[in-house]
Amino acid sequence: EVGQGVLTAMAQIAAQTLGIPVEKVEMAPLDTAEVPDAGSSSASRHVYISGNAVKAACLEAKRKWEEVLRAETGETHIEAEYTYRGRIERPTTPYHPETGECFPHISYGWGTQIALVEVDTETGEVEVLKMWAAHDVGKAVNPEMIKGQIGGGIHMGLGYALMEHFIQQDGYVKTRRLSEYAVPTVYDMPVEIVPIIVEVPDPAGPYGAKGVGEMTTLPTAPAIVNAIHDAVNVWVNELPATSERVQRLIREKLA
Template sequence: MEERKLRGRGMAASWYGIARTATIDRAGAWAELDDGGTAKIVTGVTEIGEGILTVLAQVAADELGVRPEDVTIGDNDTARSPEAAHAGATRQTYMIGNSVALAARDARAVLFAEIADHWEVSPDDLRAFNGEIWAMETNKRMSMADAVALCKGRGVVPVGSASFTAHGTGLDPVDGSGSPWQSYVFGTQVAEVEVDTYTGEVQVLGIWAAHDVGRAINPRGVEGQIEGGVVQGLGQALMEDYRTEKGHTSTHGFASYILPTSLDIPQINSIIVEDPDPTSPLQAKGIGEPSLVPTAPAIINAIYDAIGVRIKSLPATPEKILAALRERADKREAPAGPA
């Protein structure tokens, strides 16, 4: 008797271009070191749950030498803030993060110039971190609050602005040549599944996801993005089946459009690969959408490894798997033709 539940493993690799496709992408930001050693960042970025505001606070704090909790992200109304464009295309950290970093460096340079003149040292010898500023190889040190007060007392507001641009070109309609993206991310995922050959049900037992993100600004946030992408990919691979009839949806709700629940989610093992990006001042790239790309192919390859049949359309429902198994059995039982 054939074994009822069979296990298999599959792998898939992916690449993904960041920022707007085949066009120039840009983003701008303002930064200011404010009273009390705090900081303000103004940009038109939109937070849709991806954690970009946390990332921007971390970036600004690192560049300005203040604490993340002392960074305020200002109003994102583009009538009152620099353009940041849309939340999509895995562009937030790469585009807005870099514009904020450059603006913060601009503001820091203004402050350093005044403090260096006050201390009679080179601005290159100054360092700032966690709300303090000091001169290397000296005993000169003060709080960021005092440094900002001294700077403003000299009549100078430590404010900066910057924009970051990603260049892309269209694709040649004949040979496909061109450079649609400035930077790329790469990833590989491995899936282990168990297939019930009686019911056609597939259970994903584990996912191992390794993704190159450049520099990981917020590793926990990166892991969260990878896990979210894997869950979406699992739904795409096994459950989500949007259908229309004569232009109207026939999957009106979650009773017919099935989504993965907590009971469907396996152990997800995230491996962050940090290959610094030379096109990025932060050396960071992105991970939002790329984490979704290899999941479904890895699961489908694992199903093939388990039962030896190839599912060629998504989702790989129990009905499709049973049909493929029956078709394979029928071919095996079919009598051989004449010699």
């Protein structure tokens, strides 16, 4: 968990599977001293992979509870407090040990963004006024967190598109300080961001869900560059599209 809401999403998946209020779900500490190492929070993988693991564990727990209830009471539903600790170590998909053929656990993320920009033809300064961002999330486990993820992705993509300039020369890093590497602040963000959540369930994801991390950043720079071209008819073919670079392209176009 690095702020993207994994713990909340996992608790929601567990609550949905077990049929209990999400407030009743308590997440174990994310410490490899306590739980197995499940890898990093990266590659938009946690809802898809960890979510499936949580769902499978909950289904297994639920099956065992129902077996006990049937044996002891003849019922399959009872209100009680239970503590269940378990660890499942078994392959969840076929794997051929000789050929390596298997289901690759790949889920494709789709997204598109549109930028509305204003370009100062004298200075070359670009201001992003509004962004529309449509992203296929499979099934929105928590729509509000997804909207936040989209806003964060656009923030990163805007920095990549307009400001963040990492300079290397002859193998040496020239950009050594954050004061020389402009990172966008809240004042650089568009006045309005319109997040559009598209739900096309992934049959392999938990309840159809899939990750929506990096794909919220990837379309931002292309959208801004295309908007600049639409505004002043110049193509920025090297990022970031700094005011100096845009100004030079405009002057070359008019020369």
